Amino acid sequence: MATLNLTLKIWRQDGPHKAGRIETYDAHGIPDDASFLEMLDIVNERIIEQGGEPVHFDHDCREGICGACSLTINGIPHGPEGAVTTCQLHMRKFNDGDTIWVEPFRAKAFPVLRDLVVDRTAFDRIIQAGGFISVRTGSAQDANNLPIAKDDADASFSAAACIGCGACVAACKNASAMLFVSAKAAHLNLLPQGQPEKTRRVLGMVQQMDAEGFGNCTNQYECEAVCPKEISAGFISKLNRDYALAAAKETLT
């Protein structure tokens, strides 16, 4: 097993209202089979053993499905590889002697809590504003009661693959959340179960998105380029159409 000797430049910030700074760490003897987060675990263990404060970062499933991990690595959310989350990025993609810059996902609506951890609860509030369907529980329907065309199911699924990590926001120069909101709206708007609340959903989610301080979309698709789940920017066009329709309906009723 090969090992790497790296230099890390990491953003440190003690709390939301404290000034941040870049600090330099020596990360030697890192196994190239380690994931990026495992590399940080190793560095943190050394920091603690030397009496320091470890670098805080978000993580949970470590297999690319939960959306908890973040990090802007060498200027790119989730790092240079493409179509992966930070936890799926492995050190074999780096070279011995590299200097790696590690910063939080930056956006006005994602305030830094500590070091590399940002507050992404703005996304939760957008979901609460309409990213759901209301169904009666207690007696499940028979299977196949609601036939759905395969194309629709596939399209909906490709939107539902969004894990809500926020890389789209971090990559956008305007810190726009349009890719996230459009994916979350589309995966319900494309299905029969999503129709009754469609108008309310689209208006509610977009209004909340604006209220949270996310910027506007200027169609440069940096979001699509960094999305670990390769969500298509085409959903943004769909959201714009759905929004126009919803706004018109709202005006006429």
Added chain:
Amino acid sequence: MSESLRNDGRVWAPKSKETAAKLRRGELKPADIAEEDRDYYLERKYPSFGNLAPRDISSRSAKEACDEGRGVASTGLGVYLDFRDSIKRLGESTIRARYGNLFQMYEKISGANPYQTPMMIYPAVHYTMGGLWVDYNLMSNLPGLHVLGEANFSDHGANRLGASALMQGLADGYFVIPATLPVYLSTVSPGSITTSHPEFAAAKANAEGRLKTLFNIQGKRTVDSFHRQLGLLVWDKCGMARNEKGLQEALREIPAIRAEFWENVRVPGNGENLNMELEKAGRVADFLEFGELMCQDALNREESCGGHFREEHQYTDADPEVASGYISAGEAKRHDDKFSHVSAWEYNGEGKPATLHSESLEFTDVKPSVRSYK
């Protein structure tokens, strides 16, 4: 990797130890191994279930192959999950449509392309059996605290072994709680809740004292080092196969690890800001109690059942079920005459033995029996 992969993947290990050693050193590639030198051990041992044998059986079989020295990967802890034949039969695009996301996940982790070379897999701890005790209405022994899904014990091991942990969440959420929670709510009125209650003050002081203790230890070892030490011990002594000797050893070692934790752990920082080391320390402190209970429970249950495989309790050639060919020697042997019950353990405080509440399982229409996967 997800178990769904076993729908189309074939599990195998090399037949000989020598071949396995060459594969481990990279002198041979899996594609170099001729068909007759491969042991598709699940298909061999369980012809009617093959690669879809239940999780406990498949895991133990993988461990068995590796314990015999037939493991692959540089660590020797690995068997192959091979899609070559499925790709030949169904085409790569069908396999991609079925498992594309999982294949991508594997490729990222391992750096190898599973469309071209078999995956290497090994069983790992994913979650534990059991959970919080609840009644038939899913309410725990704390009135009003209902526990749903994997967090409760109600479907115990069967749920996890069936690879359908989601099912319990759906069943509890869709069918049980909508019927039981309203009933509970209709019987209580909120009343007035204040923080001036002496029990509130005691609980608050207790929680704050625990945090203070963790910060004040200022020892030499990281939380992770204790987590790893405990994890390896429980994995080794209370993992896929357990025996009395190992469990006794674990029950001696865990209190020693716990004692060192409370004397020598290092939790940096203070309680003033976000502190993930503190969160982790609290969790590892819980694991140190919970791991001990798991070993105690495993020691108490003198049978093999589902994921709980006690080496002392397995079928041998002397058993009529083996002589008749119904099952093979080495399969898990249950003792329903003595252990047809749920073991609910009551917590009595740290370091104090838990009290066993045995809840018998009564079967009226079906009788638990040994199932043959042959």
